[in-house]
Amino acid sequence: MSPPRYGNVLQMIGNTPLMAVRRLDTGPCELFLKLENQNPGGSIKDRVGLYLIEAAEKRGLLKPGSTLIEATAGNTGLGLALVAAQKGYRLLLVIPDKMSQEKIFHLKAMGADVQMTRSDVSKGHPEYYRDVAERLAGEIPDSYFVNQFGNPANAQAHEETTAPEIWAQMQERLDAVVCGAGTGGTLAGLTHYFARTAPAVELILSDPAGSGLAHYATTGKLPAKTSPWLVEGIGGDSVPPVADFSGVSGTYSIADAEAFRTCRELLAREGIIAGTSTGTLLAAALRYCRAQTRPKRVVSFVCDSGNKYLSKVYNDYWMLDQGFLEREHRGDLRDLIARPHAEHAAVTVNSTETVMAAYRRMKLYDVSQVPVMQDGRIVGIVDEEDILLEVVGNPAHFNEPVTRAMASHLVTVRVDAPVAQLMEIFKRGMVAIVMHGSEFQGLITRIDLLNWLRRRL
Numbered sequence: 001m002s003p004p005r006y007g008n009v010l011q012m013i014g015n016t017p018l019m020a021v022r023r024l025d026t027g028p029c030e031l032f033l034k035l036e037n038q039n040p041g042g043s044i045k046d047r048v049g050l051y052l053i054e055a056a057e058k059r060g061l062l063k064p065g066s067t068l069i070e071a072t073a074g075n076t077g078l079g080l081a082l083v084a085a086q087k088g089y090r091l092l093l094v095i096p097d098k099m100s101q102e103k104i105f106h107l108k109a110m111g112a113d114v115q116m117t118r119s120d121v122s123k124g125h126p127e128y129y130r131d132v133a134e135r136l137a138g139e140i141p142d143s144y145f146v147n148q149f150g151n152p153a154n155a156q157a158h159e160e161t162t163a164p165e166i167w168a169q170m171q172e173r174l175d176a177v178v179c180g181a182g183t184g185g186t187l188a189g190l191t192h193y194f195a196r197t198a199p200a201v202e203l204i205l206s207d208p209a210g211s212g213l214a215h216y217a218t219t220g221k222l223p224a225k226t227s228p229w230l231v232e233g234i235g236g237d238s239v240p241p242v243a244d245f246s247g248v249s250g251t252y253s254i255a256d257a258e259a260f261r262t263c264r265e266l267l268a269r270e271g272i273i274a275g276t277s278t279g280t281l282l283a284a285a286l287r288y289c290r291a292q293t294r295p296k297r298v299v300s301f302v303c304d305s306g307n308k309y310l311s312k313v314y315n316d317y318w319m320l321d322q323g324f325l326e327r328e329h330r331g332d333l334r335d336l337i338a339r340p341h342a343e344h345a346a347v348t349v350n351s352t353e354t355v356m357a358a359y360r361r362m363k364l365y366d367v368s369q370v371p372v373m374q375d376g377r378i379v380g381i382v383d384e385e386d387i388l389l390e391v392v393g394n395p396a397h398f399n400e401p402v403t404r405a406m407a408s409h410l411v412t413v414r415v416d417a418p419v420a421q422l423m424e425i426f427k428r429g430m431v432a433i434v435m436h437g438s439e440f441q442g443l444i445t446r447i448d449l450l451n452w453l454r455r456r457l
């Protein structure tokens with residue numbers, strides 16, 4: 001069969017491939033992943049974007065140039081932006097102000113208008129993002145509040161496309177599907193379809209530890225308390241109207257650490273770069289598979305691409321900082337160094353390089369100072385202020401050797417020095433240069449100390 005040819009990008013939504021997991025331990029079971037990351041907008045939410053907009057069109061709620069309004073910085077925003085641009089609608093997204101710059105750049109580049117609102121307030125507050133979106137829809141003429149959390153077209157997308165695709169791809173031999181719930185649209189769609197078509201198929205909910213939805217699915221009540229989790233796109237502390245937990249036959253609560261490690265394992269072993277929620281789903285799917293006593297055929301999802309999470313789950317420094325990766329424990333100040341020189345991880349500049357090179361490296365790695373090295377030894381340190389003082393009267397000094405701008409009087413600490421000594425250095429506005437004998441080990445900044453203290457909580 002030749003590869004398909006498409007007439008436009010919207011035709012590429014859905015019909016995603018199913019891939020067998022071969023190099024992870026699935027016990028007696030066969031496990032398959034539905035690669036929703038292969039949708040043109042990069043996630044399972046492209047299907048929802050298309051359905052939400054086409055449902056409104058069918059109801060006669062949209063005219064050319066109408067404004068769609070939604071409250072999300074997530075994948076639904078991207079799915080809606082993709083479809084809205086193709087169909088000639090404006091899209092206004094209301095976004096809490098904690099969202100990453102990358103997500104906002106991506107949405108704007110797709111043509112969406114983005115309005116930021118406070119992320120530190122919850123439902124009922126006038127600046128809560130979902131309430132702002134709903135209010136704007138009342139104020140802006142010819143606009144439509146999409147409302148994925150309450151819109152039945154969300155679940156319908158999965159009932160009419162995701163679920164039947166899985167059933168056909170598994171040749172109607174399927175024992176269980178493991179999925180997550182954010183809006184609950186995926187789960188509701190699967191529930192409706194399989195209740196009708198193959199009621200023996202088990203639906204397993206994988207929920208981030210801290211979220212209240214697994215508890216709700218088993219008891220019908222939300223827990224008294226929820227706590228934050230880092231996985232994005234799934235979990236919640238309230239039950240969305242579109243969700244349907246009636247078909248859930250088992251639940252797993254997966255801690256962030258396990259989810260993040262599973263994501264990395266998926267990439268290393270199976271070659272798929274997935275987003276963090278996939279780690280939650282896959283961790284539960286693997287636990288389910290290994291717990292079976294007879295072979296079963298199981299499906300789970302790669303919900304979105306991991307390219308959006310490179311600086312988190314695929315970044316060793318971030319993983320170490322969160323305590324999700326372990327490094328050798330030394331019991332001295334080396335445990336506080338984020339980028340050890342011995343691992344070639346410290347950001348440095350050579351004494352033969354220019355002020356410009358130091359400035360560029362600081363920008364690239366988002367650090368405020370770099371050690372200056374000569375023949376493997378540290379001979380100075382240069383920070384933003386040193387560079388500013390050098391170039392403020394004469395920008396041509398960017399091309400001078402970095403040794404002109406650096407401070408060469410180095411205040412160092414030994415690896416066995418007490419933490420209190422770091423505080424003295426920080427109070428003088430400096431960073432700690434950690435030495436073991438004459439060997440440079442790395443830098444410790446205020447944020448490194450804060451991170452280390454937090455990890456010890």
Ligand SMILES: Cc1ncc(COP(=O)(O)O)c(C=O)c1O
Pocket residue numbers: 044075179180181182183184185186187232233234275277278281301303304
């Ligand atoms: C990133 C991401 N967004 C959204 C969803 C789907 O959630 P829902 O259909 O419940 O909104 C998933 C599903 O696992 C997901 O991984």
